[in-house]
Amino acid sequence: MPVKPACILLDLGGVVLTNGWDRGERQAAARRFGCDPDAVEARHAKFSDALETGRISLAAYIQNVLIPAMGGAAPAPADEIAAWIFQQSQPLPGALEHLAKLASGPWLLAALNNESAELNQYRIRQFGLQKLIRVFFSSCYMGLRKPDVRIYQQALQMLQQPPEAVLAVDDRPENLAAARSLGMATVRIEPPGNFTPLWQYLSD
Numbered sequence: 001m002p003v004k005p006a007c008i009l010l011d012l013g014g015v016v017l018t019n020g021w022d023r024g025e026r027q028a029a030a031r032r033f034g035c036d037p038d039a040v041e042a043r044h045a046k047f048s049d050a051l052e053t054g055r056i057s058l059a060a061y062i063q064n065v066l067i068p069a070m071g072g073a074a075p076a077p078a079d080e081i082a083a084w085i086f087q088q089s090q091p092l093p094g095a096l097e098h099l100a101k102l103a104s105g106p107w108l109l110a111a112l113n114n115e116s117a118e119l120n121q122y123r124i125r126q127f128g129l130q131k132l133i134r135v136f137f138s139s140c141y142m143g144l145r146k147p148d149v150r151i152y153q154q155a156l157q158m159l160q161q162p163p164e165a166v167l168a169v170d171d172r173p174e175n176l177a178a179a180r181s182l183g184m185a186t187v188r189i190e191p192p193g194n195f196t197p198l199w200q201y202l203s204d
Helices: 023-033 037-052 058-065 078-087 095-103 117-126 149-159 173-181 196-203
Strands: 007-010 108-113 135-138 166-170 185-188
Touching: 007 095, 007 149, 023 037, 023 078, 037 058, 058 078, 058 117, 078 117, 108 149, 117 135, 135 149, 149 166, 149 173, 166 173, 173 185, 185 196
Parallel strands: 007 108, 007 166, 108 135, 166 185
Antiparallel strands: none
């Protein structure tokens, strides 16, 4: 029988919300702003780590990734592009209701997600996540990204919990593998927004 967790570390993109800035959104942005999609992906690879670990701002990322990929097109203002990026974030069907139910449980509910600082703050405010989630271990604050095992180690140290008391919930197998390597229990959300495996785990 699974041990009931003292804390749940919950991913956001692909679990509660759409992914904030994955390949699909980048390709949509390329179409919307007249960018070369291959150039966007090539430049994104160079700047994604700095963006998600808080070393550059979203505005700097846009200036270095999207605007240079516009070729001969008249560059769109960076704030217009940022606003469009924010608008791509949406809650997955029924997920906020599941999150509210989860937040009423006996465990501490924390987020552990890869996100740029500006997009992270937008998503927290826009969807009222600060009312449901107690702590945000976001990559932009931690200076590390999943699946780097060190971000899980730091979260455990800050929570003052042993690995066996913490449940990691994510949609990506590589992230869950990192959590399991430390002795944490894991649940995969698949397809996005499907909380059934989590409720089954918690009810066993």
